[in-house]
Amino acid sequence: MKKVTTSIPALDKIMRVFDYLLECDGATFTQIHQHSGIAKSSTSSLLNGMVAHGLLRQEKDKYYLGLRLYELGNKASEQYDIKKIALPILEEIRDSTGLTCHLGVLEGASPIYLLKLESPQAIVIRSWEGKRLSLHSSGLGKVLIAWLNSEDLDELLPEDQLLPRFTETTITDINILKQELAGIRRRGWGYDNEEDCQGVRCIAVPVFNHQGKVVAALSASGVAFQIPDDKRESLATLMMDASRRLTHLLH
Structure with missing residues (x-):
């Protein structure tokens, strides 16, 4: 006590x-x-x-x-608006990376963007606040379900469900997706390798409440040359730091 x-x-x-x-x-x-x-x-x-x-x-x-x-x-809860709390952190990420930044949550069976900050560069990522995403192909979607227990995950994505393919790199096999989710839990961040939209990459991280449950996710998105392979780890480190700070503010 x-x-x-x-x-x-x-x-x-x-x-x-x-x-x-x-x-x-x-x-x-x-x-x-x-x-x-x-x-x-x-x-x-x-x-x-x-x-x-x-x-x-x-x-x-x-x-x-x-x-x-x-x-x-x-x-x-009504007065404790996660959008207001997350906004300064997302602004820092956008300003330091030049990427398009999002805050999202799981609403029912779909991830949804609560907040979007446009990249300062002349590059447009086709997204908007209120947009619903795919669970299996978006970085933000994968992060939001990576910490679910097996029962809840199977309810969202039954094993006999066919996962639609959007690009050549989209994961369409449930078992491979589960391996990907296990990898996200181990390293603490998710990656969309042009799986949802050809040419667009994304790094996403979870936000936890005081009970250790994922309640939201942050993401930074850009075209492939903005998130090259050799910068992926450093961007992930920056994003995980943002995740820790927002998680701390929510406690």
């Missing part, structure tokens, strides 16, 4: 109760008192006040997290 001490003892005690209840399916007064280290008299008044505010709910002799927290959590 987290132990954070501030200059507001009452708030510290409330957070200790929340932290404990996050780890268990309800708890009695005695259990909360013993695990939180709060005096009995303080525990009683604290729990009564939290129930009154809807932060906890009481059923018989047990206390549970209250629906007020659900309401607050939803509002926090």
Whole structure:
């Protein structure tokens, strides 16, 4: 359980109760008192006040997290816009590489661009905010599914599904794709080697939440001469640094 001490003892005690209840399916007064280290008299008044505010709910002799927290959590999610947080990082990547940069998420069965920053060079990558991508041929799509468990991956891409070919380098075999996803997990980044669009390459990296789940991906795209083979590793290193920074900001 987290132990954070501030200059507001009452708030510290409330957070200790929340932290404990996050780890268990309800708890009695005695259990909360013993695990939180709060005096009995303080525990009683604290729990009564939290129930009154809807932060906890009481059923018989047990206390549970209250629906007020659900309401607050939803509002926090609305105000916590990953696009705003990612924008400065994407701007740095674009400015330092001259590449077109994207932020994307998995929405249902499709990756989708939430944000696009155009390359400052006179090179246009045909993409737009809201564009849906292929799971198996785009760098961003492959990164978004690389950390899924086998069951979730099979639901998105059944083994008997035929993967459409877009270019000569598109991966169309599920087993080869799974090998590619394993490679992405090992090295920490994905690569689209002109698999989605002839002549266009892309480096993509995952963004993780505090639970270690991939919640988004960053990508840098350009034509083949902008991402030559001898610059791929250095660009991947830059992208992974951006991934770590954005992941840290989301925690």
